[in-house]
Amino acid sequence: MNDASARPAAPRGAPPSDPPGSLTAITARLDGLPLTRLHLAILAVCTLGLFTDVAEVALSNALAAIFLAPPHSMPRGDLSLLLASVFAGGAVGAPVFGLVGDRFGRRRALQGTLALMAVGSLAAAASSGLTQLTGARVVSGFAIGGFPPLAATYLADVMPPRRRGAMLMLCAGIGFLGASAVILLVQGLAPSPPLGIAPWRWALILGGVLAVIGTILFALLPESPRWLASVGRAEAADRACGRFEDAAGLAPPEGPAG
Template sequence: MASLPNIDLAERLDRLPVTQLHVMAMLMCGMGMMIDTLEMAFGGVLGTVFSTQSPPVPPVELGLLLSAVFVGAVIGAPLLGWWADRQGRRVALVGVMLWICVASLGAAIADGVGQLTLCRLLGGLALGGYPPIVIAYLTDLLPPQRRASLIFLSLTPALLGPPAAIFMVRWLAPLQPLGLEGWRWGFFVGSACALLSAVSFFALPESPRWLLARGRAAKAEAVLQHFERSAAVLAMPPVSPGAAASGEAPSAANTAPAIPMLWRWLAVVGLFLLSPWATIAFPLLTGAVLAQRGFKLDAALLIFGLSSMGPLMGTLVASTVMDRLDRRLAMATCVVAMLACGTAFNFSTGTAALIVAMGLFNLSVALYVPLLTVYSAELFPTGQRASASAIAWAINRLGGALGPLLLVPTLRGAGPSVMFAVVAVSLLATLAVLAASPPGLERQAVS
């Protein structure tokens, strides 16, 4: 049972406006997420490059290379989530970025596909841990009335990562500065940016909610006062009454019955297990699909890159309304859109139609993944939030690792239509799981 002073401190945190300190945390977390997505996007770039070269990398080797980063994430995400719940969100964020820096440098100087696969595996240890930790951190800090909208807004820079990676490699591929392939320069840039991000995270405040959960009330009070002294940027309406995410002592604004833990876990595991087939594997193989259809490297990267820019404006607009929508209904809408756009991409032949179809598909993915991550993070109490989110993310990355191993041979052997049929089945199953999932905690305080 939480003590009354702790409840009071948590309520003070929830009643805060958005301050300059909140904005600083959002900006730094967003820049870190851009580095994470840039590094993850190199999988699609490598898939395109190694599928269009002559001779192309064999399917098994290519599948292992594309899967390696997700295999690393399966191992790294739960370990880093546990670390973030034990040692603090800020310490974990700094460590993750330093690890990405070293792993990316290794990928840039790798000799052959085997060494590159190993470096991607090692990089995945940290790349898989960053998103759940940063979502847990922002869920701890941000006002509940606009939590999802502010998280969406703060992570919008992440949408610049994939097009930046793709167009950087497309630009550098024919130039080969210093005799190095374009994709190697991409990893050099990612390594340098990760180092800068790690240094910037030292300026972040620790989560007061996490400090409370670890019994460090005096430090939590000092950090909260730092937030209270920070200049207000955006006022917040009163916190809405709602269900607490755990069985811990509810605050005055949080008095509805707790959601059974087993129900939460079943829903979260099911949704994260099903999502990567559409949200990771299918976009990852866009370039390979285009290569299978006869597009050359330059044209394939152009379509891949332009379609990856689709989510940017859509996500900015969506961030203004996300806290007004039921979490499950919004996610179901994204799933239906993925089904429709993926089908259109599968049957389109013209360049413009392919760009529009995949751009809208990527927009649906860009809305669905943060929604799912916020939805799951809200369901767990602060002392378990990073660990639970990271375990869910590891399950997601397990699907991401299995996806290329299954879909690359399917694409090469049976063609794009059969490959997308596998993706469509996972999306239909996702709709069924969403219908049976617990309600979300939009505009409600978390424990």
């Protein structure tokens, strides 16, 4: 049988007077769920985004080595400006995207950071001069600063309490491998760059592609039910929470009688 009545009811833990979409009820419903495939899908997409985010930051180290050496031999002042551009953008992006996440939702804000990261990465890969490259890296930095705190907030919102810490650490642990991956990629392509394109440009292209993939995948995930409930969108919160309960094979609770 596939209907909801054939499945065990979701653990409630909230007073009967609380409707299914209230913040109290949503919190109790989410916290009572086991770890499901939907939780793991969210973890995977957040980890992909963090991997791309960290790789973008670490690429600055490769750019420093590349542009200091011949044939570029970039003046140290110009190089310092280029390297600082990512962190300057990140300092602004973190609080701005925090406000965006509170206003428009965690998932939408995460999509926004990755979409902007893709634009910045691909623009940097296609840049023809220092000014264009520095401007593109500022755009990337703006997104890079916003993604990690938003991803942590989203994961904390939806993960079961007993697995929350482990899931956050797993996301961070795998995501930070992006730093090693991008350095190894640049070094591996250096002896014979494909199509004659510089390795650092390939790294930016790949980062842009991964960011686009992450943007698309986030569209398939539910918004944080806690956030929806906290802004008074009870029906949407109930539906989003129902996706997690469905993934766990549980029937959503009924509203209070009368």
